Amino acid sequence: MVDHDVFPEQRLTLIQQILSNTGRVIGIDLAKKLNVSEHTIRRDLQELARRGLCKKVYGGAVSHIVESANFDVRASQNMQEKSVVAKRCADFIKANSCIFIDAGSTYLAMAGFIPKDLELTIVTNSPQIAAVLSSRTKSELILLGGKVNPLTGSTLGADTVNQLKGMLFDQTFIGVCGLDPQAGLSAVYYEDACFKKALIGQSNEIIAAVTAGKMPQVARYKVAACEDIDIAVVSKNTNIADFRLVNMRIVVAEE
Template sequence: MTDYDAFPDQRQSMIQQMLADSGRVIGADLARTLGVSEHTIRRDLQELARKGLCKKVYGGAVSQIKQSASFEVRASQNIAEKSKVAKRCAEMIKPGTCVFIDAGSTYLAMVEFLPEDLELTIVTNSPQIASALSGRTKGELILLGGKVNPLTGSTLSSDTVNQIKTMVFDQTFIGVCGLDPQAGLSAVYYEDACFKKEVLSQSNEVIAAVTADKMPQVARYKVAACEDIDVTVVSEDTNISDFRHLNMRILVAQ
């Protein structure tokens, strides 16, 4: 049996593995499992956070996302799960409204479930989503301009933000890099986080589609608190136990 008190490298490797498996660790639980003091665990978490391997939160730590895969790669991952979540999101869209759809592979899947005769004004910063919607004859489609970021698959620039300031959205489907009960909704890239904040300030209802691999997770830049999201749509494979105490409506897509 490994003496974790005597071998800090092995202890920290074990903590990293637990973070990779569940996305979150609790200091007191780690101390019991590894047979060390909570003070020792706090030092371990501090060291892992210093290396950028996790983010410390009250009582423990969560894994930290450093960089996301390209949009094309993400679109080919977790297809079945994203399809379920996307369909549930599409069912929430109200006819005759102005809707913002953020860039994201789940939202690209969502637009396939929109009825052709649904009258809508759709605004997006995703060229891929705009292309998928370009054949619609009902309502309006507005693609925001600006420099295209190949990693987010979206237009992101000061021009994009300025356009958002002139609009008000009945519903916004916001992209999520990470969602954590304490850290809230976060984004990998600074420009993307700033853009999302502006979108949320112009929105009457905020909906977040979140796949299981993003809960709980923390990216580098905070966008909003969990309470700022009106509805979170998740798959049935998602562990939502840490979020139940929050003032946030969670819908499970079957």
């Protein structure tokens, strides 16, 4: 049996493996499992965070988000999982409403599931999503202007945020980089986080599409608490155990 108190590198490797498998670790649980002190575990998590292998949160840590460099790359990944979540999200769209669809590969898939005979006003900051919806004849489509960020696949910046100020949305389908029970919804890029915060302030109902790799996860910039999200639509492989005490409706998308 390995004495984890004597072999710190083996202990770090094991913690990293657990993080990779579960997405989140709790300090007190790790201390019991590895038969070391909570202080030792806190020090280990600090070291893993310093190496960029995890992000510390209250009571433990979550695995580090690895974001693809390009929106087109993300759109081609995990297509089946995203399709199932996207279809379930589309079921929540209400007729004769004004909705916002945030940029994201899952919402790009959702655009194809919106019934063509549904009368809507659809606003988006994603040129790709707008292109999919551009042929609809019973919906009003508004594409927010601004500088396109190739990493997020969306228009962002002060001009884009200013356009939001004159709009109120019945429903917003918000993009998720990470979702954690303590840290809430977070974003990888600063401008994207600022935009999402403004968007939430203009919306009556917030719906979040969450694939398995984003929950539980924490990105660099906090956007909102879990309680600010009305519905999280998640894939069946998503770890939702840590969210059981959070005041947020979780809907598991089934094929």
